[in-house]
Amino acid sequence: MTRAVRLWLAVGWAGALVLPWYAIDGSFWDFAWLAKYPGDATAPLLLQVLAHGRWWLLPVPLALLAATAALALGRDDARLARLLVGTGVAGLLLMLAEGAAIDHRGWSWAWLQALAGTSGPKQSGMGYGALVLSLAFVMLACQGLAARGWCRGDAFTVGAIALVVALVGVFVFFPVLEILFSAVKDNDGRFAPAEFVQKFFDRSVWGLDCLHSSLRCGVAWNTLFLAVVVGAGSTLIGLAFALIATRTDFPFKGLLKVMSVLPIITPPFVIGLAMILLFGRSGLVTGLLYDWFAVPRSRWIYGLQGVAIAQLLAFSPIAFLVLIGVVQGVSPSLEEASQTLRAKGWTTFNTVTLPLIRPGLANAFLLGFVESMADFGNPLVLAGNYEVLATKIFFAVVGASHDQGRAAVLAIILLAFTLGAFYAQHAWLGRKSYTTVTGKGDAGLAVPLPRGLRRLCYAVAGPFALLTAVTYATILIASFWNTVGRDYSLTLQHYVTGFSVEWGARGLHFTGSAWDSFWTTIQIAAVSAPLTAAIGLMTAYLLTRQKFAGQRAFEFGTMLSFAIPGTVIGVSYILAFNVPPIELTGTGVILVICFVFRNMPVGVRSGIAALSQIDKSLDEASLTLGARTFATVRRVVLPLLRPAMVSALVYSFVRAMTAVSAVIFLVTAQYNMATAYIVGRVEAGEYGLAIAYSNVLIAVMLGAILLIQLAVGERRLGRRQPQAVLAVQAGG
Amino acid sequence: MRKMVLLAAIGLVALAAPANAQGSKELVVYCSVLNEWCTLMVQEFEKKTGVKVTMTQKGSGETVTQLRAEAANPRADIFYGGVGDQHMEAAEAGLTVEYRSPMLAELHPWARRQAEQSGHRSVGIYAGALGFVWNSELLAKKKLDEPKCWADLLKPAYKDEIQMSNPSSSGTAYVTLATIIQIMGEEPAFAYLKKLHANINQYTRSGPAPVRNAARGETTIGINFLHDGVAEAAAGFPLKVAGPCEGTGYEIGSMSIVKGGKNPENARAWYDWALTAEIQNKAKTVKSFQVPSNMKASAPEQMPKLDQIKLIDYDFARYGSGVERKRIITRWEKEVGSLPK
Incomplete structure (x- = not known):
């Protein structure tokens, strides 16, 4: 333990004695600040205290000093561990307190201003010194915790957990809480819980009028419905592609992969635009249908259908990416065992393969569901009069009414749905074991799909592939049209x-x-x-x-x-x-x-x-x-x-x-x-x-x-290669 | 993997270069007109003054959101362009500062009035009248008449042929509501909007969308600012525009100086310069056909002259206030927006 502790202490002192404490304007590689080092803006922590009169920083290096002293004096490991935890946490808290109390305008809190009677001292944002020192504090505390037996005394694990928790805390929880608090405030920043209740239970959010009349349903139901459709649809399509890619002799697997990856690498709006160019009222396909079959031109693409199609195009590949790894990972020997026991192909798939890929299915659905809820580009272009939360939130923030509170309330609803999906997924997966990659020799050969299922897969994947191909052909060609929608002569x-x-x-x-x-x-x-x-x-x-x-x-x-x-x-x-x-x-x-x-x-x-x-x-x-x-x-x-x-x-x-x-x-x-x-x-x-x-x-x-x-590179699992089988058959 | 992370960490450090806003040779502009116009303004100002301009182009709603969020430590110096309501709101929220430009005397009365009504925290830089924009090819194919008046829009023949933007998201749509209310009075106006609802095929989220959609044949008629239609017509689309016979409202595109900006002197220099006829005349070279606010600047020929359009006496003080806006939009959402199609 002591070696690691010494290392982190050294890192901490480097942060306190050498690196500039505050953030510096200008690029990191622009070493102009070195000329002014160690001036008022660029001085390290200790100089800030001693030379520049920033007395409120003093407790921070003292905490580091205490940790160093503990190491130098202490022989008793248990006491050292306690001291390390104490000083590490204290150092962090002290940094947090001084950082929060004083900002670029002086005291941040009104009561401090009142107490001191002045606007207070000023300081700018934390810089490299602060970053390095806080990291050292976290790691010192972790060394202490590990020595006290946390995570079976494994310092790496404790450190990793603390690091992730700290990062997620600072860059996820802190900003998100900041904005969620505005849900219970009115537009002037006063505390107004009544407004929250009113905004939350508004009819435009939860109304169910579409079930019994021609009125529209609330935006929450709309979003939920769309997300379920897209989540289920994308999982299905992703599974079909994953099965074709891993369990059939489909000849163009490479092409399949590229094509299913295309939609994720497409910037938003573009799929929506392409859909309009194809299926809009003046779209190419719409025009053909009108000319050949006299199908009247309509605006059917604007609404639930259009968004759902665009989102399926966009998110099924994610499901595919998740599922292909999982389907590959299913151990063939389990399937072979099932077949040895005389189960039919369909039974094997239904009772062995499918249950084993449940974590994959659940994750794919969750991703599709959440992606659909958070998607902004496609509804913006295609939703027509079908409201969803993501766009509603955007326009609550930037729209004509600038209602940040309402945006926060809607965001809470969106969060609640995601949370619900997350827990439903946990409940469904339960505590069963899905282990299929073990250290044991596992040289089975993946079972080919039963014929009916294979047809079903092709039936699902085929139209989707066609639609993707047409969409991308349009996107490619449209960039060479002189004026999209008007002048179709080609240009660069x-x-x-x-x-x-x-x-x-x-x-x-x-x-x-x-x-x-x-x-x-x-x-x-x-x-x-x-x-x-x-x-x-x-x-x-x-x-x-x-x-x-x-x-x-x-x-x-x-x-x-x-x-x-x-x-x-x-x-x-x-x-x-x-x-x-x-x-x-x-x-x-x-x-x-x-x-x-x-x-x-x-x-x-x-x-x-x-x-x-x-x-x-x-x-x-x-x-x-x-x-x-x-x-x-x-x-x-x-x-x-x-x-x-x-x-x-x-x-x-x-x-x-x-x-x-x-x-x-x-x-x-x-x-x-x-x-x-x-x-x-x-x-x-x-x-x-x-x-x-x-x-x-x-x-x-x-x-x-x-x-x-x-x-x-690829993961190398101990699976037999199909070529080997062919050779055996040819030889036999 | 570890190497990649290391490389990434080095790259991350390289990115740690904040937009430096110190020193008097710089200016940060949040620009809410079309990108070409913004770029032109920046280039011309840099050429003239040698000040380094950092410009970010966003919609006016987004800009106000950003100004609000940054209020504790403002990053911008100038908020240039976008509907006057947004500038009025920024002024109301105390996000911008008072400044009386020596150029005020050269401006049209409507531009000066924007300054007076905002307590000189804002000023008009251009005006754009609201009206109808239609796809003349589609209209002819469907054998429909050209719309001339607000009342025409209620004709059953126009069912599902008209598009306007959604008041809850678009400043353009709010100007439309306020205009109809000022022409007809509030109660008749809402009765009118409810009837109009049957002919609207979609309330688009962004303001200029009806024009884009009319240009590409996705809708036949759009309710929009005329200059957007003129710009699309100049790009080769079969669009025609007209001001309604009962009169129409207009927007005053505005400009404000951000409170707490780091370069106030340069901000004032930009402010005065942006009001000169010389620079305002250049907007039309980048396909922006609004009417400039300097009396000596010439209005673009492609644009119907403001004096040929019947403009109403738009009450910006009343309809620009946040409270009134919220009330009208909420009423529209309750009584019109939620109606069945």
């Missing part, structure tokens, strides 16, 4: 406007109007994807493999940011991170953090689904052989988690490139995102440029996915 103009490159005197010049946002988007997506995957999988590991108090609450907390609509997250991030102690608005970091914590649940879900199939005895074997938890994770668990890693990486990269509603409030001129640019083009009616830009993004994301798959 849209690509030139966005992405022209000139060879100037000083080399290459990116003169197109889209380049700025393009590079920013790539950079931010590339940075956030591995962080998301890492923190997501680590969380999944902690949730499935470790036992600690408050595990359920923790699991729900990680789902929180995913369930809350992007608009609400965006606004809450500004509310929480625009002022000290954590001042992040206007930087690229806030975008990265937003994406990491918004997309982390995907890493968690796919990690949990994959981990629940991997027998715990594999970990235990490694631990028994003397490997530490960290080594076990790295050398046993991670290699088996490769499919989950791929889906987490791919998904978070893609989401960072295609998210709209959350980033609309976080982008700045310096850090503009591609989607915000595209939305601007759509608003200006420049559909051609919007679609052309989307195509470029699609191409980039396809490339990135291939790269990720190459970099991470």
